[in-house]
Amino acid sequence: MLTIDDVKKQLKDKYQAAVKNFEAPYSTRLFVDIDKSKVREISNEIIKMGGRYLVSVGYDNIARDKTLGLIHNFSLDRDDLFVCIRTSAPVDNPEFDSITPDIPNAGWSEREYMDLLGMKFKGHPKPKRLILADDWPEGVYPLRKEVPYNLMPPAAENVAYQLDEAPEGCTTIPVGPFHPTLHEPAHFAVFVDGETIKGCDYRGFMVHRGLEKLCQTQVTYNEIPFIAERICGICGSVHATSYSQALELAAGLKISRRAEYIRTIMLEIERIHSHLLWLGIAGHLIGFDTVFMQAWRVREAIMWYGEKLTGNRKTYGMIVAGGVRRDITPELGDELLGILKTIEKELITIHKAIVGDGSIHRRTKGVGCITKQETELWSLVGPVARARGVDIDVRRDHPYAAYDEMQFDVPVVDSCDVWGTVVVRILETFEAIKIIRQALDKMPAGPIMTEFAEDVKPLQHAIAAVEAPRGEVVHYLITGEENRPERWRVRAPTYPNLQGVPAMLLNDQFADLPIIIGSIDPCFSCTDRVVKVDIRTGEKSRLTKMDLEKISRAKKFAGR
Amino acid sequence: MYLMSKIKQVLLVLKPGVVTLKYPFEPHPVAKDFRGQPSWDHHKCVGCGGCAAHCPARTILIRDVCQDLRVMYYDGSRCTYCGRCADVCPEDAITMTEQYELATNDKNDIGVNMELFMLTCQRCGRCFNMETTNMIDKMGLRGFKYDNLETRAVISKLTTEQFDPKMLEESDRFKRPQK
Numbered sequence: 001m002l003t004i005d006d007v008k009k010q011l012k013d014k015y016q017a018a019v020k021n022f023e024a025p026y027s028t029r030l031f032v033d034i035d036k037s038k039v040r041e042i043s044n045e046i047i048k049m050g051g052r053y054l055v056s057v058g059y060d061n062i063a064r065d066k067t068l069g070l071i072h073n074f075s076l077d078r079d080d081l082f083v084c085i086r087t088s089a090p091v092d093n094p095e096f097d098s099i100t101p102d103i104p105n106a107g108w109s110e111r112e113y114m115d116l117l118g119m120k121f122k123g124h125p126k127p128k129r130l131i132l133a134d135d136w137p138e139g140v141y142p143l144r145k146e147v148p149y150n151l152m153p154p155a156a157e158n159v160a161y162q163l164d165e166a167p168e169g170c171t172t173i174p175v176g177p178f179h180p181t182l183h184e185p186a187h188f189a190v191f192v193d194g195e196t197i198k199g200c201d202y203r204g205f206m207v208h209r210g211l212e213k214l215c216q217t218q219v220t221y222n223e224i225p226f227i228a229e230r231i232c233g234i235c236g237s238v239h240a241t242s243y244s245q246a247l248e249l250a251a252g253l254k255i256s257r258r259a260e261y262i263r264t265i266m267l268e269i270e271r272i273h274s275h276l277l278w279l280g281i282a283g284h285l286i287g288f289d290t291v292f293m294q295a296w297r298v299r300e301a302i303m304w305y306g307e308k309l310t311g312n313r314k315t316y317g318m319i320v321a322g323g324v325r326r327d328i329t330p331e332l333g334d335e336l337l338g339i340l341k342t343i344e345k346e347l348i349t350i351h352k353a354i355v356g357d358g359s360i361h362r363r364t365k366g367v368g369c370i371t372k373q374e375t376e377l378w379s380l381v382g383p384v385a386r387a388r389g390v391d392i393d394v395r396r397d398h399p400y401a402a403y404d405e406m407q408f409d410v411p412v413v414d415s416c417d418v419w420g421t422v423v424v425r426i427l428e429t430f431e432a433i434k435i436i437r438q439a440l441d442k443m444p445a446g447p448i449m450t451e452f453a454e455d456v457k458p459l460q461h462a463i464a465a466v467e468a469p470r471g472e473v474v475h476y477l478i479t480g481e482e483n484r485p486e487r488w489r490v491r492a493p494t495y496p497n498l499q500g501v502p503a504m505l506l507n508d509q510f511a512d513l514p515i516i517i518g519s520i521d522p523c524f525s526c527t528d529r530v531v532k533v534d535i536r537t538g539e540k541s542r543l544t545k546m547d548l549e550k551i552s553r554a555k556k557f558a559g560r
Numbered sequence: 561m562y563l564m565s566k567i568k569q570v571l572l573v574l575k576p577g578v579v580t581l582k583y584p585f586e587p588h589p590v591a592k593d594f595r596g597q598p599s600w601d602h603h604k605c606v607g608c609g610g611c612a613a614h615c616p617a618r619t620i621l622i623r624d625v626c627q628d629l630r631v632m633y634y635d636g637s638r639c640t641y642c643g644r645c646a647d648v649c650p651e652d653a654i655t656m657t658e659q660y661e662l663a664t665n666d667k668n669d670i671g672v673n674m675e676l677f678m679l680t681c682q683r684c685g686r687c688f689n690m691e692t693t694n695m696i697d698k699m700g701l702r703g704f705k706y707d708n709l710e711t712r713a714v715i716s717k718l719t720t721e722q723f724d725p726k727m728l729e730e731s732d733r734f735k736r737p738q739k
Binding site (some may be wrong): 115148150151152183218219222224225226227230290293294297300304307308311312315317325326350352353354355356358 | 561562564565566568569571572576579590591592593594595614615616617618640641642643644646656661716736737738
């Protein structure tokens with residue numbers, strides 16, 4: 001177990017003057033101000049201590065001291081500690097050392113700030129455009145304060161994203177822009193050798209909505225939970241909870257225990273319906289529509305209950321900064337217990353019916369394999385990581401809401417394939433039912449809303465993570481003036497998981513592509529920030545696409 | 561094993577039978593506290609603008625056309641039905657109804673336009689007593705607002721404590737950014 005003081009001491013001893021300042025407003029958050037020349041070394045040092053990379057946050061600080069700020073966030077899962085290393089560079093030369101060569105998952109975050117803030121990263125392996133549209137003019141950085149939130153630059157023609165070239169001997173198959181798994185826009189260029197996938201390039205972020213900019217310039221703290229909830233159509237409450245927790249931490253507000261219990265129940269209701277939805281979709285993707293129909297039939301009960309409790313089928317609008325909006329009365333609690341009993345029974349039946357079905361096993365076992373080491377390298381989260389033997393769960397590692405009083409298991413399997421994610425998700429649904437029962441049982445009386453006693457002080461940093469059904473959601477908040485955030489960074493679970501997809505796809509069959517992408521339960525709208533690439537290593541080919549196609553045809557007809 | 565699981569699947573499907581609802585041929589009632597289309601009671605509304613100040617979708621607009629007349633427009637085409645307006649209304653003038661079948665080919669069908677005659681203080685010209693700490697005051701209302709109803713844009717910069725015809729004109733010139 002490392003404590004904050006251990007981390008401080010280790011960093012101070014090793015890097016002395018490069019570590020300028022420590023700030024630890026709570027016992028679980030450590031903010032370290034460092035010199036930018038040591039970013040890469042200190043990041044590696046924290047990984048060595050057992051840290052897991054979460055996300056980077058870039059922000060515009062030009063008005064204050066003519067710098068652009070960059071924060072790399074890490075989680076020490078075994079020690080219940082978040083370490084945020086903050087650094088900055090002058091705006092006329094915003095160059096940082098890239099940490100991507102060591103921590104591949106930082107690739108997207110860094111590319112995001114190349115696009116949005118005009119930062120430069122020395123040594124980045126793939127400094128291509130990630131978020132902005134292909135016709136967005138060069139030199140306009142939308143997240144800088146000087147750029148208005150509603151700027152609409154003229155459209156340009158004849159611009160297209162340059163996808164990576166296929167490795168030699170491979171054919172490119174475009175998949176998208178409508179996604180084969182969920183009906184959301186994303187483009188995969190899949191490089192295949194025969195039927196075997198040898199790599200892929202991804203262009204997404206086609207539904208980038210500029211939510212962060214909007215919330216930093218237009219709305220107020222109280223309205224953001226509703227906007228946060230609309231980041232994702234399936235797991236909205238997790239974003240609202242995560243944002244609210246970050247704000248409450250920044251303001252030093254302790255909300256009532258009853259509100260925390262109700263939040264816990266809402267999050268678990270969401271987990272049940274999300275996992276049942278995913279189970280249905282996974283069945284549908286492999287052509288097993290019985291599962292699809294039955295899982296969704298079972299799910300409907302919890303959807304109707306959500307409508308009864310909150311007033312809406314999804315986007316509950318239940319969680320706001322300071323507490324929750326509606327109380328769970330004893331009658332509603334009893335009804336929920338009844339529904340859980342039915343769902344549990346039905347899910348056991350479904351589980352028994354599919355667990356022995358050879359067709360599911362053949363489609364999911366040994367498909368989308370990556371090793372535990374690769375999973376950790378890519379910082380994958382949620383059921384995707386737990387199916388690869390990585391034992392992480394924010395609910396247990398960094399307890400929030402009422403999870404510190406809940407008894408539950410974190411299912412971890414080490415089959416390393418898509419079948420593992422099916423098993424993990426089914427087991428997690430049972431755990432969620434268990435948690436709701438305990439929460440309803442133990443829920444204390446009390447108010448459901450706590451008022452903010454005073455205005456939120458500007459320039460307070462806070463980070464909050466919540467375990468969403470798909471993995472871990474991280475919200476980083478810097479409070480600002482005028483009753484709105486100075487910077488609000490959202491990281492949805494698909495953001496890291498999608499970066500690991502090329503590794504999962506490697507050497508699998510093309511027909512398995514939908515279920516492999518589906519196995520991470522992708523949510524492109526929440527991610528929307530994009531790209532990645534992973535290609536078979538080898539010499540760089542300078543052939544055009546046409547040449548490659550010719551070669552691959554020639555190879556095929558040569559009776560290989 | 562394979563056959564057993566197929567038999568189980570057949571039973572799984574047969575047992576619940578057909579669960580599809582007959583909707584829309586049969587009405588589908590909603591739960592008691594459902595958040596459907598909001599409805600305004602113009603008898604109760606005091607025109608405080610609290611709903612407009614709290615709407616996350618910025619779908620409630622307020623335009624003071626003179627010192628005594630305030631026009632409130634609710635643009636249902638962008639509403640997210642979060643029910644925040646009903647929560648904050650100090651007079652309970654807004655209720656979330658059970659109406660959810662709102663598809664229409666004219667978005668004005670689901671808008672609400674209210675012209676509210678405001679009582680103003682003869683001395684200061686403001687609509688309400690701003691000094692006392694009442695519910696309205698807590699909503700952080702500054703006084704007059706001049707949103708542009710034609711483009712349905714909330715113009716947050718234009719709020720004054722005294723009615724100002726120049727601001728009203730300025731709001732008329734507002735144009736949405738275009739490519």
